[in-house]
Amino acid sequence: MNVLLVAGARPNFMKIAPIYRASLACGSVRCSIVHTGQHYDQEMSGTFFEELEIPQPRYSLTCGSGSHAAQTAAVMVAFEDVCLKERPDLVLVVGDVNSTLACSIVAKKCGIEVAHVEAGLRSFDLAMPEEINRMVTDAISDHFFVTEESGTVNLLREGKPAERIHAVGHVMVDNLLHQVACLSRQDQTLLKGFHLKKEASPYLFLTLHRPSNVDCRETFSGIARALNELARNRTIFFPVHPRTAKTMKENGIRLADKVVLLPPLGYREALFLWKDAEAVLTDSGGLQEETTALGVPCVTIRENTERPITVEIGSNVLAGTSPEGILAGLRESLAKKERARVPELWDGHASERIWKVLAGGEGDAIKP
Template sequence: MNVLLVAGARPNFMKIAPIYRASLACRSVRCSIVHTGQHYDREMSGTFFEELEIPQPRYSLNAGSGSHAAQTATVMVAFEEVCLKERPDLVLVVGDVNSTLACSIVAKKCGIEVAHVEAGLRSFDLAMPEEINRMVTDAISDHFFVTEESATGNLLKEGKPAARIHEVGHVMVDNLFHQVERLSRQDVARLDGFHLKEKAHPYLFLTLHRPSNVDCRETFGGIAQALNQLAQSRTIFFPVHPRTAKMMQEHGVHLAERVVLLPPLGYREALFLWKDAEAVLTDSGGLQEETTALGIPCVTIRENTERPITVEIGSNVLAGTSPQGILAGFQESLAKKERARVPPLWDGRASERIWKVLTEGEGGANIS
């Protein structure tokens, strides 16, 4: 089986890395990594791929940034050439970025089957570009690999055949457990965050980058108000996304001294900090799930989430974006910590189950 494994941006590589590593145990599978280059990222050096224990991408499409339409079109044109050259049996896409959508459409137009990892997740907010990418990708996929029961329910309501839906767990959790184990064997004193953690107990970890949160002066100002109030009693480590840094300057947003502004961090550096945090505050999707897997209280600074299971089992609190909501959400997250659970199949073996389904027709949970 000739498989093209697609990643569009650095976070996607955290998802495809365990899938690629698990493919090496399948003799019948030839798996090639395609990097669409949706986002230029100077951190993605040879060392980056070595840390993930995967090879450099076989194909780099260098799509670059641009509007959603321009970026999607550029990826489609470049990926079509790869498909015509490789003639793969399957294109495997992950997540919900523009490259996920673009490569799925191209594959189907070329008569190639598509497998979507993290299928069925829905925020039901069409103002989110990612929601549109998720819905369209699922509309044309052949194999649906889901992380939670709500995703299965969404797909069944949309008319997808139960036999094609497979609850396999979460590849992000596969990578998380792999990286935590590697950290346990590493000399962490060499990490930049080592001395930061020594000086701050307890501390919080924050990520903030969504346009809906940082582009609006009033919304960003309210979030900053809540952060500054939390910073009165604890340190907050905040790796600042370039977009967020730009909007902080434009809006004149001022954060308290105990909100420690950091440059964008590599995956392992960030993990080293947030895995021991009192709580994580974020508007990211992936961190909601990773904190759940490690039992770290999470406060999601959004009005909705496409990861409802993290809220249902108590590890994640959907706080909204108002100062009052964020502060109340933080207190609620600490109160729920002891009652939080880990979802079924989030055990670090999702990638193995995916290949078992694709090569043997079995391995995921029964959806019938």
């Protein structure tokens, strides 16, 4: 079986890395990594791929940034050439970025089957570009690999065949547990955050990049008020996304001295800090899941989430974007820590289950 495994940006590589590693145990599978280059990232050096224990991509398309339409179109044109050259049996896509949508469309138009990992997740917010990508990708996929029960429910409601839906767990958790093990074997004194963590306890960890939060001055100002209130008696480590840094400067957003602004961090550097935080505040989708997997309290600074299981049984609280909601969300998340649970199958073996279905034709399909 000839498979193209697609990634569009650095976070995607955290998801495809365990899938690629697991493919090596399948003698019938030839798996090639395609990097669409949706986001240029200078951090993605040879060392980056070595840490993930995967080879550099076989194809690097360097499509670059741009509007959603321009970026999607560039990926489609470039990926079509790869498909015509490789004639793969399957294109495997992950998540909900523009590359996921673009490569799925190209594959189907070339008569190639598509497998979607993280299928069925829905925020029901059509203002989110990611929601459009999720819905369209699922509309044309052939194999659906779901991370949580809500994904199964959504796909069945949308008329997808039950025999094509497989609950496998979460490849992001596969990578997370792998990286936690690597950290335990590493000389942690060499990590950038070692002295930061040593000097500040308890501390919070913050990520903020979603356009709806950082592009609107009123919204961002309210979030900043909550952060400054929290920083009265805690340190907050804040690796600042370039988009966020730009809007902070343009809108005159000022944060307290105890909100420590850091440059963007590599995956392992960030993990080293957030895994031991009193709580994580974020508008990221992935961190909602990763914190749930490790039992770290999480406050999601959004009005909705496509990952409801992290709220229903995990350590995540959906706080909204108002100062009052964020402050209350932190109190609630800290209080629910002891009763939070890790979702079923989030055990580090999702990638193996995916290949069991694709390469072996086995695995338990969802019963309608």
